Amino acid sequence: MFPVLETDRLNLRQIHERDRESIYTLFSNENVLRYYGQSPFENEEQANDLINHFNNIYTNRKGIRWGIELKASEDLMGTVGFHLWSPNHRRAEIGYELLPSYWNNGLGSEAIKRVIQYSFTEMKLHRVGAVVFVENDASNNLLEKLGFEKEGLLKEYMFHNGKYKDTYIYSFLKN
Template identity: 55%
Template sequence: MFPLLETERLILRELVEDDAQDILNCFSNAEVLRYYGQKSLTSLDQVKQIIRNFSANYDEKRGIKWGIEQKETCSIIGTIGFQDWSLEHKRAEISYALFPEKWGNGYAKEAVNKVISYGFEELGLERIGAVVFVENNASNNLLTKLGFIKEGTLRKYMYQNDIPYDTNIYSLLKKN
């Protein structure tokens, strides 16, 4: 059963095909994708296939992706999850994206905190990593505030719109 997580203002839930339009709106937005390392999504069919892929990744214990739903509106305002999840090595990488109109309201911090706790307490992770564009000041600052340690910079590691970007690599280790 897919885990449902709840915070003060948010519900983190499984993405379903009915969410496709919201996901398309998010991941076709140039502001959202500016530091995401992904091409713009272009169709509902493409998004529905991605949602099915998320489900398969969870079933195969390779990743987990939640929709971030705002309680007061019952609408998706972004996504968060783990990819490159390794049961054997007890690690995963976190990624998240919010609609620009929701930036600066503490939603990312709220969602990231909840997912980190879930990763350490329920998934048995010992390490959570993050790869962030050097220019993405908001995410770099958020991760640092949450205790992530910058391990270094990966040069020309990700491309956005066919332009190479350097990324910072972060980790947070489980406190024993």
């Protein structure tokens, strides 16, 4: 059964087909995807494909992605979760995004803290990694504020909008 997580203000839950419109809105937003490493969606079928992907990585123990919603609403405002999950090595990489109208009010931080807690207690991870575009100041600052350690620079690690982009690599260790 897919784990449902709660925080003071948020429900983190499985992403369903009924979320197609919200996922499309999120992943077609150029501001959201500015540092994401993918092009904006052009149709809702792409949202369906992503929802299926999120559910498949969970089924196949390759990752887990939660939809983020305010407790007072059932509208999806973003997603958070893990990919590149390696149970044998007890590590995964975190990813997240929120619609711009929810930026700068602590909701992303609240969701990330909760899934990291879950990763250490239930997934038995030892390391949570993150890869972030160098110029993504908001995400770099957020991770550092949450206690992630910047480990280094990955030169020309991502190809985005016709250019190679440098990224930082971060870690958050259980201990």
